[in-house]
Amino acid sequence: MRNTPGNPVRGEDFWDRKDLIEKIWKSLERGSILLIAPRRFGKTSLMLKIHDESKKGWRPIFVDVEGMSAPEEFIVDLLERVAEKQGKSLLEKVRDFLGKIEEVGVENIRIKLRESLKTEWKKRGKDLFRKVLERDIRYIMLIDELPLMLRKFPQKKIAGEFLHWLRSIRQEPEICEKVRWVFGSSIGFHSIIRELGVTSNVINDLQPIPVLELSTKEAERMVREILKEELNIKRIKKEVMNHIFKKIGYPVPFFLQILLCSLITLYKQEGRLTSEIIDKAYTDLLKPWNRSYFEHFRERLEKYYEPQLAEIVKRMLSLIAYKGETSKQELSNFFVGQYQQGAIHLFDLVISDLENDFYISKDKDVYQFTSNVLRDWWIRYYGWRE
The missing domain is CATH 1.10.10.10 (Winged helix-like DNA-binding domain superfamily/Winged helix DNA-binding domain)
Structure with missing residues (x-):
């Protein structure tokens, strides 16, 4: 496992939080979920893990919606990804929905679809979902940063209506049994709901699952694997390990990894791993050039x-x-x-x-x-x- 703090990771660089992943899968059998975690706590990496290693019988769709600012953008982008996973173009799925079109380029299809949804996105968006989803497939829609998208809507009223619409999609009899949703939020969902003036009913069907700090045992294994990979250190003294966690406090993966970044740099200079080196690494971590963390x-x-x-x-x-x-x-x-x-x-x-x-x-x-x-x-x- 390489030390890659701050960015979403996949494959061997993902720290496999088996208990949390199993909890997510069990919850998805019953309904949809809301993953709650601040930025850089590993939420997006966790969602990508679910996407990349989905269980048999599920078709995962991952969309980061932070840059979107309208319901029609969300609907078209999500359904385009669904069509791609089916090995078909979006045009094949929605040809009769759009009517006659002269230009068939991908971008032209997107533009025409968005235009057709602008004024009637609630009804037509739901109709599109029914049309694009395949009958015998179970989907997991992994939607990252929905609250940040809602903040970019030009009107709070539309953002509130969109949350109600999403809930109606989740409750739709033709859709709910074959679609599960995983919404990831790096800011408080309840704060957004309060800001938009809607009630918590819009998310009360979602099971909240927080992405918390690691257990002490998990965190120690993570430190050992990173230092073995980065520095070929095969054994860490107990007092050194204890000092790392005394400095860091709660073993949040991101904070642990940025301390290890500083520690790895110093080890390459000093050639030793001691409590004094850990103290210096911690001091360096708080220097101005690390403020972006x-x-x-x-x-x-x-x-x-x-x-x-x-x-x-x-x-x-x-x-x-x-x-x-x-x-x-x-x-x-x-x-x-x-x-x-x-x-x-x-x-x-x-x-x-x-x-x-x-x-x-x-x-x-x-x-x-x-x-x-x-x-x-x-x-x-x-x-x-x-």
Whole structure:
């Protein structure tokens, strides 16, 4: 296994999370699911693993929809991929749906289909699904970054209607038994729903499955395999392994891999693997040239919330980072003091968002950063501001 942090991986570079994959397959036998994880927690790699190694009897379709901004784009792109998996062109599947067309190039078909769907995408989109899906095939539709797509819709009303339409597709008798959906989300789905002004009914048929940190045993195996592949180190002392996890905290694959990147560089210079080298690798990890690893944690808050609220949330995270752990009551008092109108209700929503997105975790009645690395980065670059 090579060390490739940050990018989706396939094949031998994928860390095989067998228990999680088995849980996903069992859930798909019963219905559709929602994979929940922040960016770089391995969600997309997991979806690609399901795609590349699907069980017998399933036909997987993977689509990253982050760049889309309209229902008709989603419908045409998804159904084109379905047709390709059937070994047919989209034109063959929808010829009578489109009527007479003079140009038969792929792009012309896409354009004509999108135009035909613009005003009646709900009904005609559902008709297209019925037409394109083969009768005796079971499909898995792996849809990555749906919330980010919804944010790009020109009108919230259309985005809300699209979520209702997707749910109606999942409930359609002719479709639901032969199609399962896996929606991947790197931002809180409930935040998007709240923002769009729709109820949670639009996703209450999806089983949520979080992509969490590795177990200690899994994480240790991952470290051994990466260091063996990258440095030909066949044995790691117990105290060295313990020190890696003391520094990193929760064994999130991404944070573990970026620390190992820094550690591998130092090992090649120093020729030894000690607690002191690990400390230096950790310090180097937080240097300015590595900020790109972490900036999206700040940027997503500015996308989630209006400017005043985003600033308050960042201050609240700074408070948690500096104190190490902070009670819910102290955080509530701080939040209410900063943001007056409807503050208590909004505070509960914000705390829920931050937990769902793995910024913080709760132990009894106190909150702390989920990751030591993220906490230390936050302190360094977004220090306490009154």
